[in-house]
Amino acid sequence: MKIIILGGGLIGGPMALDLAKDSKFQVTVADYNKEVLQKLADGNEIKPIQMDLSFPEEVTRLVSSYDMVINAVPGFMGFKTLKAIIEAGKNVIDIAFFIEDPFELDRLAKEKNVTVIMDCGVAPGMCNVLIGYADHLLDKTEKVAYYVGGLPQVREWPYEYKAGFSPIDVIEEYTRPARLVENGTVVMKPALSEPELMNFAGIGTLEAFNTDGLRSLIHTIKAPDMKEKTLRYPGHIEKMKCLRETGFFSHDTIEIKGNQIRPIDLTAKLLFPKWKLKEGEVDITVMKVVVEGKKEGKRIRYTYDLFDTYDPVTRIHSMARTTGYTATVALRMVAQDIYNHKGITVPEFLGKKPECVNFLINGLKERGVNYRESIKRFDD
Numbered sequence: 001m002k003i004i005i006l007g008g009g010l011i012g013g014p015m016a017l018d019l020a021k022d023s024k025f026q027v028t029v030a031d032y033n034k035e036v037l038q039k040l041a042d043g044n045e046i047k048p049i050q051m052d053l054s055f056p057e058e059v060t061r062l063v064s065s066y067d068m069v070i071n072a073v074p075g076f077m078g079f080k081t082l083k084a085i086i087e088a089g090k091n092v093i094d095i096a097f098f099i100e101d102p103f104e105l106d107r108l109a110k111e112k113n114v115t116v117i118m119d120c121g122v123a124p125g126m127c128n129v130l131i132g133y134a135d136h137l138l139d140k141t142e143k144v145a146y147y148v149g150g151l152p153q154v155r156e157w158p159y160e161y162k163a164g165f166s167p168i169d170v171i172e173e174y175t176r177p178a179r180l181v182e183n184g185t186v187v188m189k190p191a192l193s194e195p196e197l198m199n200f201a202g203i204g205t206l207e208a209f210n211t212d213g214l215r216s217l218i219h220t221i222k223a224p225d226m227k228e229k230t231l232r233y234p235g236h237i238e239k240m241k242c243l244r245e246t247g248f249f250s251h252d253t254i255e256i257k258g259n260q261i262r263p264i265d266l267t268a269k270l271l272f273p274k275w276k277l278k279e280g281e282v283d284i285t286v287m288k289v290v291v292e293g294k295k296e297g298k299r300i301r302y303t304y305d306l307f308d309t310y311d312p313v314t315r316i317h318s319m320a321r322t323t324g325y326t327a328t329v330a331l332r333m334v335a336q337d338i339y340n341h342k343g344i345t346v347p348e349f350l351g352k353k354p355e356c357v358n359f360l361i362n363g364l365k366e367r368g369v370n371y372r373e374s375i376k377r378f379d380d
Contacts, residue, residue: 132351
């Protein structure tokens, strides 16, 4: 089976390496960065294609000769790239995490007889699968909350943070208002708002704050209270608020000595090198998913915990493992016809199918990514 991955960066590269180990797959990676492609191709059964993926017509032509596609381009390119893939009639696993509504492409995907699994990472991704699974088990879901963060093990001043995926998408999380569900109503709150301190085994105290991570869950899970919060080392919120409120994240053009610049471009130039994960640098992914409701009149709480670290053997960062391996296991699930629904699938839909949940959990476990389930039953 011929597989092409669009985007060979922090997540795309490890996905290609995982798939290339499987003799059933012939793996190609397309990216604009020649250096990234060369590094992937050296010593691996991976075919590199250097090209600009920002032209949808070219993407449609490129993927037409492949059996399946993984869309791993940056978020701002994601929607139009996914549409181009669907136009080619190819099944696709998407981890572009774009802000547009993917269900706008549902009709097209069905017309093209295409299976599309959206947001197939760790969060969104496996958190949605687990929320969907717990919702499936309960008669009535009342509360959903999940907390997630990717962090460096060593805290380095000034930011004590490193980006495990596209840094421009991180900044988007800090500027886009967060949607939550409170008392059955969708409410909007500022990103970085409502901080709380939480303790996690293996890492200690982290601060949690609102970000716009519920995405499709707002529409697919009928719980009266739902929230998603991002985790960082304490102090991160204040630093990001200072940058945001000063205007460093603005896309509006300003004039400096006769030159027109966007503050976000300056910020990117200065900030991103400090956020880049160095080769061999140990990072951590921590996530807690909590779903509470009733089953046969009794209150039950399902909790799913993830604590994952950089793999010194494969030299693959944790955020790449937890995100990328979810996508490659999902690709295998579609390739083996375990899941074949045509149209747009968000990950919580997979949670309604125990065979899909088991396939994903076991596939991730084989790659050293382990989710721990705990169940608490309350006496009413």
